[in-house]
Amino acid sequence: MKRIVVLVLCMLMMLAVACSTPSTPSPTQPAEKPSAKPAETAGTSDEPIVINLFGVPTTIPETDPVIPELESRLGIELNIESTGGDESLLVARLAGGDIPDVFRVTTISNLSAYYKDGVLLNLKDYMDEMPNVRDMFTEQQWARVTFNGGIYGIPRRPEENYNCWYIRKDWLDALGKEDPATFDELLDIAVAMSKADLDGNGKNDTYAISGTYGPAVSTFGRGAFEGFWTAYGVTNPETIMIKDNAAVLSVTLPEFRKSIEEIRRFVEAGVVDPEIIANNSDSLLEKMATGKAGIAYGAWSNYNKIEQIKTLTSVFPDAEWVPMRKQITTEYGVSGATKSASGNDAVYAINADLVDQPEKLDAVFNMFNYMATEEGDLLLSFGIEGEHYEIDSNGTVKKLEKMNELTYGWGIQFLGRPDMLYCMTKFDNCADVIEYAANEVKVYYHYGQLVEQPEGINVSDIESYILEQVSQFIYGTRSMNEWDSFIDTLYSAYSVQTYVDAANETLKELGYIK
């Protein structure tokens, strides 16, 4: 009997051990490469150095030819992990003490937090090892990754402005109207659009104006109200902007209140999509395609690429979404676009522990330096010469058919790209819109991303509170009479002044404020 008990016991223990062995890798762990490289199995001294690169924002397909080409040119092996830009995956890795060699940090405020923690390598002394990278960026671009005199990240070249108002041209024509120049005219058009049943479904379900809602850093060129705010000379409510040579929180300005009153006029007229705060990129595109909206504010890269035009004309083949060519003006400003002064926020940082592995560190610097050469830049921006692009006799880049396959391209442009050249080449179908948005739309900068979070306050809580309250004022859940008490709460309960003071100090240091 005892023997049986012992036997059963042993079996149970074995089962327990078997069950506790992890059999599947977690999603953040790198997928194993389909085939091991010969050099790796041979174990010779010239096997490629493996660099773990974490946080690439797009999924790189297995058929991707660009990264293997980069690897073979540099004699390295890149172990790339995509996160879709989800910073929490990086935090989970760091919190576990498992720090990747090179990783993408999505915001400057997080970069500064990692710097304080000592995770990041100070690149100041290594600048001579990456002369091309050093020369690629301006002093101000380096300044935003500089903390306490040290350099802790490799910036990314900023992109041009992509945003402007978009409108259904075919509807505008059907109504016999022209692009609006004032909000009164816009309201007029919007009311006509929602009343006229232009989608012809016999239901009063067109709301004219749609878009998405959220923090400035995450609306990705779909923010429904950015066209309203900028027309009043202010940026997104939760952002820090510079006014009269001083940093202020946009929402606290009297002009901002005026812009909300303007939006209220549209909401009360029943022409604003009541669900803007619940929209995401897909549901917005669907609404635009199904005739639920006729006016949307946003980036050409969301509405004007070939595949998006295909979606937008899938239900109404005559639908024509085009930028409004007139800017809406008020006495406070002209409708334009908002942009973070930090440029493109995401930067790449290097693990401080690599100091102990000089060979790998050299390989990392060599890699970034190569990316900053013309040859490397062409590879990451356009693909492989002869396959994805060719250079004609004038020395200009010409797109080949296969370039369209590199839809994940922006994720592997580690240092950004020569934006105008890139967009005009790759998205040649919308060249005029690209030029219009970049050259004729006024850009209003906001600076919050450059400001370190002061001790004792939680900036993300301030931001969510502002966004939540502003949405309630917009949709009338809260009456505009309570606006002043809302602003008072910001100062009394959320210590906004501390944040603004810190912003003033930082922006003075960086030279934005004289």
Add this chain to the structure above:
Amino acid sequence: MHMPLGRIPGKSSKYSWPNLKSQGAFLLMLLPGLIFYFIYLYLPIGAAILVSIKDYGVKSGIFKSPIASPWYKHFSFFIKSPYFWPLLRNTMLISMSKMLLGIPLAVMLAILLNECRVNKLKRAVQTLTYMPHFLSWVVIYGMCFILFSETNGLINDWLRTLTGSTVPFLTNPAAFRNLVIGSDIWKSTGWSAIIYLAAISGIDPQLYEAAYIDGASRAKTIWHITLPSIANVIVLTLILRCGTILNAGFDQIYVMYNEGVYSTVDIIDTWVFRTGFENFNLSLSSAVGLFKSFVSFLMIVTVNQISRHWGESLW
């Protein structure tokens, strides 16, 4: 084979070592489980306590990070912050509603299924009702959007045709909270009914027969036999749910919420995630997590004490 289990009459009230020895095989079998709990549940508690009283830095690790000054810095930051009460209120409200509406509905469903005499129908209904349990919240949110969207949702389409007005289910803070509670109940009722159904099937059929002979109606047998017989299971699930009263459903809310409805559905867990994992404030989020566990612990002890009055309790 004779193996003394538990206390032996006549001996002292304490377990004696030789006695333990004779149960060695059983204790050994318990060991893997204990080790599992120690490594994955007890060690993290210790780590969480340490992290929450320190200014945790990734580089210095749990032990070398400096202790926050004062040590309760992160706790007081949270408790004094303006969102403390709203978060607590939202969490409690959502969680309590899910519990107080969910348990009676599950019990009702179990009783209805039990009373159903058409076996095929019973099985079909049971399968259909516990199916949603296996759907992920992402899918359910997609369904909610299709049904409840104000611009192109099915229900608002009907409302528009019938009444001419629409209801902002997805963007109005109060309506959205009801949607969160409602969708959770829809997802979990069928699944939680299983335990009550099992309890009902354990009731001695003789009781029903006797009642039937005495002329009791269906309703009477439900009221006087079924419900009292499964009361202990209901109380048990109630106690267990109270232990997780501050878990208002992170995965659900994180998928479903938007900036416009923070005022009613932002709960402690979503806040902890945003603060800790999106903004790299690990000590603060650990402190809040610990606070949550402490409240849960108090809740479970209190509810257990209360339920003793009915003679039902965990210990």
